[in-house]
Amino acid sequence: MSSPRTKSAKSPDANTPTRREKTAPSETFDTRERILRATWRLLEERRGQSVRLEDVARAANVSRQAVYLHFGSRTTLFVETARYADESLKLMERIREACDAETGVVAIEAYVRFWASYAPDVYGLAKALLALRETDEAAAAAWQDRMAAFREGCLTILRQVDRDGAPAISLAAPWTVETAADLFYATLSIPTWESLTIERGWSREEYIERVTLAIKRALLAEP
């Protein structure tokens, strides 16, 4: 927002008809994207820890100041990197896909499977952002925003379960759609994923199987 570069890098329009547009659009884009990719890579490599802007700059083959020209701050860089990663990995589409299952139960299975394949690719990034949001207002807002779609997915699925109705499997005793979604969301959160896979050593398949099972048993009831 503070950087003059964000504007020109993002949209070729604006009021200034800059003449670089057609001849070397990839070049301008490349620097920004190189920084984003370097940030992402380093964050994953180091699991979100001790990634200095100088490291990013070196990894992207630019000066440290170039990073500031493009992003203005560490927080902005990380937030933009998250946005970039989510886009690269098609977060939204994959959430939609999982939610679009025939029944709520199938959607739960699809959602856990999706998440088990998504989480490892953004783990470092997510940890960095989670740490940042504690002290940074903007990072907190960005994280909130970023997770909104994911939470919405949980809600959608449990509404579906609720809607599936009588003959099918439905929400168990005291759960409401909201409270069930809260638990579903918390169970799928990065720290829980981290605890089960990285700390406790569950493989991806084990994670999928066991978390799916746990969620289904905890929340659903046979008719």
Added chain:
Amino acid sequence: MSSPRTKSAKSPDANTPTRREKTAPSETFDTRERILRATWRLLEERRGQSVRLEDVARAANVSRQAVYLHFGSRTTLFVETARYADESLKLMERIREACDAETGVVAIEAYVRFWASYAPDVYGLAKALLALRETDEAAAAAWQDRMAAFREGCLTILRQVDRDGAPAISLAAPWTVETAADLFYATLSIPTWESLTIERGWSREEYIERVTLAIKRALLAEP
């Protein structure tokens, strides 16, 4: 460990027969304890964020250097504060108590209840330590150690469930004692507690009721 004070404050023995022992033991102790209590208070007040050593010193009515004389580093201070808090709140006894229930199922209920009353009192401290352990070897080890007893409690309880045997409620289909304990532990973790209570607004009673229910449904089976 680096501070000369730790020794005399901790044990009156050692090879140096320091003469302060009987006349003013409370005074020396007081400074150390005042620092610990101030740290704890500030960490809870600020939810583990932006607690500088200068703030601690001011809150404890000592100089910043006194903090270094007693603890040597920020990490050590926080780790010792955690130890102090656990002792003040009788962590070990309360874990034991909960585990000592008649049946595994009752133990699960007691454990969740215990944790729901414990977590809010150490939330800030835990967050600070969780953040610290990412970059600090010693903090990571201390946290591990601190959580070992808690994890052991989960295991003990699920072993109890498993031992309760045929006529009683027991572990459901594919769960083992270990995998069930992993899930139990992750479900009770600070980040999950934070997500459900602080972010999603569950009251303590709601937390207890719903988490107990979820765990029991997820892991246990009627005979």
Added chain:
DNA sequence: GTGTAAACTTGACGCGGTGTAAAGTGTATG
């Protein structure tokens, strides 16, 4: 060719917070 502007690089500096070093103060005890 010269001019201009975008997209950088280079080097310097301030700031906050941790950690260290050194000298001074107060006080109880032998």
Added chain:
DNA sequence: CATACACTTTACACCGCGTCAAGTTTACAC
């Protein structure tokens, strides 16, 4: 009185973030 202990005060080094100001390079425009 002297000593040792438990501090305080002041100063400073170090690390990262963030900023500033002055280059340099390249691509067009005229």
